Amino acid sequence: MKKFKAIHVGCGGIADSWFTVTKNHPNIEWVGIVDLDVEVAKAKARQFGLPVGLATSDLEKCLRESGADLVFDCTVPSAHKHIVLSAVGKGCHVLGEKPLAESMADAREMVKAAQEAGVTYGVMQNRRWQPNGIQRVRAALDSGMIGQAHTFHSDFFIGAHFGGFRDEMKHVLLFDMAIHSFDQIRYLTDAPPVKVWAQDWNPPGSWYADGASAVAFFEHEDQIRSSYRGSWCAEGLSTSWQCQWRILGTKGSLMWDGEDGIEVEQLCGTEGLVRDCVSIPVPEVDANATPSGHEAGILNFLQSLCEGTQPATPAYDNFHSLAMVHGAIASAESGESVCLSSLG
Ligand SMILES: NC(=O)c1ccc[n+]([C@@H]2O[C@H](COP(=O)([O-])OP(=O)(O)OC[C@H]3O[C@@H](n4cnc5c(N)ncnc54)[C@H](O)[C@@H]3O)[C@@H](O)[C@H]2O)c1
Secondary structure, rough: OOOOOEEEEEEOOOOHHHHHHHOOOOOEEEEEEEOHHHHHHHHHHHHHOOHHEEEEOOOOHHHHHHHEEEEOOOOHHHHHHHHHHHHHOOOOOOEEEOOOOOOOOHHHHHHHHHHOOOOOOEEEEEHOOOOOOOHHHHHHOOOOOOOOOOEEEEEEOOOOOOOOHHHHOOOHHHHHHHHHHHHHHHHHHHHOEEEEEOOOOOOOOOOOOOOEEHHHHHEHHHOOEEEEEEEEOOOOOOOOOOOOOEEEOOOEEEEEEEOEEEEEEOOOOOOOOOOOOEEEOOOOOOOOOOHHHHHHHHHHHHHHHHHOOOOOHHHHHHHHHHHHHHHHHHHHHHHOOOHHHHHH
């Protein structure tokens, strides 16, 4: 059984979703639990029954002295570059929280550093891992149920009162949340996005400093189009965190509520103003048989390390989801559409 000497960095809100999976994992030997505030790190160790003596605020020392070869990065986005460069510089594999980086230049530097160090660097995209949701949608599209899928519309509306780093963040919805939806679009389409037009704004009554609402429209290769409408200042009638989706194909449409509700209507008529369609059931999967969310992402990463393969969401590929985010932000700032190739 392979064992990795692991350091967890960043012991805030999302860390619980990680420790629940990692705390007793047989491939992990704990050598550090790090937070800027050592008391926060100690509290997290206590909460998950790990040795409090592993808690520290000094990542560099921990990396130097512990012999670590694996780092889980759950810090705020502005810290990701520093954590990843430090970790891969010491030969550690990294699985880090989204969004990968604050800029495309930073992302490029981080991905290159990991490649040069010969380590595996993955990004958590937990919303790809939903056996009865997005993975079922993907299977339905692959089966040709609606013909060739060509248009993907997603809606995200949740009034989310986090407090903390998001309150002051520029372009908060596009940067910290839409990365999930844009990555889902890439997972569902397989057609690389090439161009984006976007706007974001802060609606009246917003409790965020900037960009709590947004719309974005993408052109992809192969005549595919996708759209996103979202807000973190939408009180009432919440959508799922995975968005609500309507996908159009040449032979029908698919609607997904972002959870396990998927409806398909398939074209069967050949005449009339509006042609007849028939409802087709989408096969269920045994949701208990496969892990989902963070658990699935972390287990997939550990398995990839054990087998010497790439994880499902390596940073070099996630770079292209991040380009959708930074392209949308560049478009929102300039008022012009942006070719994603211009971002590098
Ligand atoms: N995948 C998801 O569904 C999901 C959900 C929530 C948050 N996130 C992401 O997880 C990350 C953390 O979010 P959160 O909500 O837990 O934030 P948070 O503010 O609750 O916690 C972040 C923690 O990191 C610590 N920290 C910051 N800089 C550090 C540094 N340089 N070294 C060590 N510790 C440092 C802070 O002290 C804090 O305890 C963000 O990137 C966020 O976008 C992902």
